[in-house]
Amino acid sequence: MADLKRPLPNLKEHDTREFWQATKDGQLKYQRCDDCRTIVFYPRHHCTGCLGDKLTWHTASGRGTVYSFSVVRKAEHPFFRTLVPYAVAWIDLDEGPRLLSNIVGVDDPAKDIKVGDRVTVEWEIHDELALPLFRPA
Amino acid sequence: MVSQVQDAAIVGVHEYPSRKVEGKLSPMQIKATSAARALADAGLTWKDVDAIYDAGEGGGGMSGLTIAEYFGLKPNVIDTTAVGGSSYEFHAAHAKRDIAAGKARVALLTYGSTALSHAMAIGTGGRGGYATHPADNMDSFAGMTLVSNYAMVARRHMHQYGTTSEQLAEIGIATRLHAMRNPEAVAAMTALGFLDIRETTIADVINSPLIADPLHRLDCCMISDGGGAVVIAAADVARDCRKKPVWILGTGEATKYPENGGDITVSAAAQSAPRAFGEAGVKPGEIDIAMIYDSFSITVLTLLEDLGFCKKGEGGAWVSGGRLRFDRPKDGPALNTDGGGLSSNHPGMRGIFLLIEATRQLRGESTSQVNGARLAVAHGNGGMLGSRHSGGTVILGRD
Numbered sequence: 001m002a003d004l005k006r007p008l009p010n011l012k013e014h015d016t017r018e019f020w021q022a023t024k025d026g027q028l029k030y031q032r033c034d035d036c037r038t039i040v041f042y043p044r045h046h047c048t049g050c051l052g053d054k055l056t057w058h059t060a061s062g063r064g065t066v067y068s069f070s071v072v073r074k075a076e077h078p079f080f081r082t083l084v085p086y087a088v089a090w091i092d093l094d095e096g097p098r099l100l101s102n103i104v105g106v107d108d109p110a111k112d113i114k115v116g117d118r119v120t121v122e123w124e125i126h127d128e129l130a131l132p133l134f135r136p137a
Numbered sequence: 138m139v140s141q142v143q144d145a146a147i148v149g150v151h152e153y154p155s156r157k158v159e160g161k162l163s164p165m166q167i168k169a170t171s172a173a174r175a176l177a178d179a180g181l182t183w184k185d186v187d188a189i190y191d192a193g194e195g196g197g198g199m200s201g202l203t204i205a206e207y208f209g210l211k212p213n214v215i216d217t218t219a220v221g222g223s224s225y226e227f228h229a230a231h232a233k234r235d236i237a238a239g240k241a242r243v244a245l246l247t248y249g250s251t252a253l254s255h256a257m258a259i260g261t262g263g264r265g266g267y268a269t270h271p272a273d274n275m276d277s278f279a280g281m282t283l284v285s286n287y288a289m290v291a292r293r294h295m296h297q298y299g300t301t302s303e304q305l306a307e308i309g310i311a312t313r314l315h316a317m318r319n320p321e322a323v324a325a326m327t328a329l330g331f332l333d334i335r336e337t338t339i340a341d342v343i344n345s346p347l348i349a350d351p352l353h354r355l356d357c358c359m360i361s362d363g364g365g366a367v368v369i370a371a372a373d374v375a376r377d378c379r380k381k382p383v384w385i386l387g388t389g390e391a392t393k394y395p396e397n398g399g400d401i402t403v404s405a406a407a408q409s410a411p412r413a414f415g416e417a418g419v420k421p422g423e424i425d426i427a428m429i430y431d432s433f434s435i436t437v438l439t440l441l442e443d444l445g446f447c448k449k450g451e452g453g454a455w456v457s458g459g460r461l462r463f464d465r466p467k468d469g470p471a472l473n474t475d476g477g478g479l480s481s482n483h484p485g486m487r488g489i490f491l492l493i494e495a496t497r498q499l500r501g502e503s504t505s506q507v508n509g510a511r512l513a514v515a516h517g518n519g520g521m522l523g524s525r526h527s528g529g530t531v532i533l534g535r536d
Contacts, residue, residue, distance in 0.1 A: 006278060006280075007277050007278055007280075008278060009274050009275070009277070009278060010269070010274055013269065013271055013274040014271075015271035015274075016271045016274045016275060019275075020274075039397055041397055042271050042272055042274075042275045043271065043275075044271065067293065067401075068289040068290070068292045068293040068296070068401065068523075069289060069292060070284075070285035070286075070288035070289050070292060070349045070350055070351075070352075071285075071347070071349065071350040072280065072281075072282055072284075072285045072349050073346070073347050073348055073349060073350070074282070074284070074348050074349070075280060075282055076282075077280065079280070080280040080282075083280065086280065088279050088280060088281045088282075088285050088289070089289075090289060090395075090401070092397075092398070096397050096398065097397050098395060098396075098397050098398070098399070099275065100275065100276045100279045100281060100524075101279050102279050102280070110350055115292060115293065115296040116296070131278050
C-alpha cells in the first residue's frame with residue numbers, strides 16, 4: 001500500500017531527539033553555546049564555533065521571515081503527491097536559526113507568498129510530536 | 138599565464154553511447170566497458186592501470202574492496218571519494234596529486250548508472266523514510282524535492298539580484314543548440330521520448346510546465362542511463378599515448394551546507410574555483426570551454442558567477458543574448474558543448490562527462506568544436522545546490 005502519511009522525524013536520532021520531544025509541548029527549541037554564543041542548528045552534541053559542548057536549549061518565539069521558497073507541483077512520494085501544489089520554504093527564525101518547513105494557510109502558494117514575508121509557527125499535531133509549519137503572520 | 142606544471146594529463150576518454158539500456162546492462166558492466174574503451178582511446182591496456190578512483194555508484198557498498206577485482210586489476214592507489222556528481226572532478230584532482238607524488242602512473246575513473254531503467258526518482262522524489270542523519274531528520278517532513286531545493290536558490294537569486302526566468306532560459310537553449318549538433322544527444326532525447334526535439338527558444342522554456350516554481354520543465358535535466366571513463370596518466374606516459382595529452386593544470390575542492398544567516402546564492406565553487414584557477418595560473422577570461430554541471434539552469438548561473446566569469450548577481454544579464462553558444466568565442470566560454478545534462482546525458486552523477494567533453498574540445502573532436510580551444514574548466518556539483526553540496530573545479534589545457 002502506498003504510504004499516504006507524511007514522513008515523520010525519527011524520535012531516537014541522537015542529535016535531534018530533544019528538539020522533537022519539545023515539539024510535543026509546542027516549543028520550538030534551538031541550542032546556543034554558553035561559552036562562545038554560537039547558535040547551533042540543526043541541533044548537535046558539540047559546539048561548531050568553539051571546542052566546548054555547553055549547549056543550552058532556548059525556546060524560539062516561533063516568528064520568522066521567509067528566506068526562500070518554492071511551490072512543489074510534482075512529487076513522487078505518495079503523501080506529497082496528495083499535497084501538491086504546496087510550498088516548501090527556508091524560514092529564518094527571529095532568533096537566528098534557519099529551518100526548512102512548509103508554508104500553510106494561503107489560498108494560492110504561487111501568489112500569496114513572497115521572500116521576506118513574516119510568518120509564524122503553526123503546529124501540525126501528531127501522536128508523539130508536532131511539526132513546525134508556518135503561516136503568514 | 139604563469140608557467141604551468143604538466144605532471145598529469147587526461148589521455149583517454151569514453152562516453153557510453155546508450156542512454157537507455159532497458160535493464161540489459163548493469164552499472165558495473167557500463168563501467169568496465171567504458172574503461173576498456175577509454176584505455177583503447179589512450180593506447181593503453183588494463184595492465185597499465187595502477188590507480189583506481191571510484192564513487193561507489195556501481196552498488197554493493199565498499200567499492201574499494203570490490204572494484205579492483207571486478208576489473209581484474211591490482212592497483213597501488215584506491216580512492217573511493219563519493220561526493221555525488223562532483224566525484225569525478227575530485228577524482229581528477231586526487232589522481233593529479235597521486236601522480237605528482239609518485240604514487241601512481243595511470244589512473245582510471247569510471248562511472249555507470251541505470252537511473253532511467255531502474256526508475257530512480259532522482260528529480261522529484263520527496264525524501265522520506267527513516268532518517269538516521271540529523272540534518273535529514275530535521276528536513277524530511279517538509280517534502281523538499283530535488284527540483285524545489287534548486288528552485289529555492291533560483292527564487293532567492295531572483296529576489297536579491299532581479300534575475301528573471303527569461304535569463305535562466307538562456308542556459309537551456311544554449312545547451313539544446315549544442316545537443317542538436319551532437320548525434321548521441323539527439324539519439325538520447327529520442328530514446329527518452331522527448332516530445333519536441335529541436336532547438337528551443339526562451340518562450341519554449343517559459344511556456345513549459347512549472348515543476349517547482351520558478352523552475353520549468355526545460356530548466357531541468359533529463360534522467361538517463363549511461364556512464365563513461367577517463368584515464369589520467371603521468372607526463373612521460375602521456376607523451377607516448379595515442380592522442381595528445383590534456384593537462385590537468387589546477388584543481389579545487391569544497392563543500393557548502395546550510396548555515397544560519399547564510400547566502401544560498403553562493404555555492405561551493407566560490408571556494409574551489411579560486412584555488413583551481415590560482416594553481417593553473419589561469420584567469421576565467423582566458424577560458425574557451427565551460428563544462429559546468431547543468432542539473433538545472435540555476436546551477437549553471439550560480440556556478441558561472443562563482444567561477445568568476447562575472448560578478449555575483451550579474452549572471453542573468455551576462456548569459457543573455459546567446460552568449461554561451463559555441464559559435465561566439467569572442468564573448469567568453471562556450472557552455473556544455475555536448476548538450477549537457479539538460480539535453481544529452483544525466484544518469485544522476487554527470488561530473489565525468491564534464492571531463493570527457495572538455496577533453497574532446499581540447500583535442501578538436503567536439504560536435505560543436507570551438508576553433509583553437511586551448512583552455513577549459515570542468516566544474517562538478519554534487520549533492521543539492523540549495524542545501525548541502527560539494528564543488529570540484531578542474532582547469533584543463535592542451536600543449
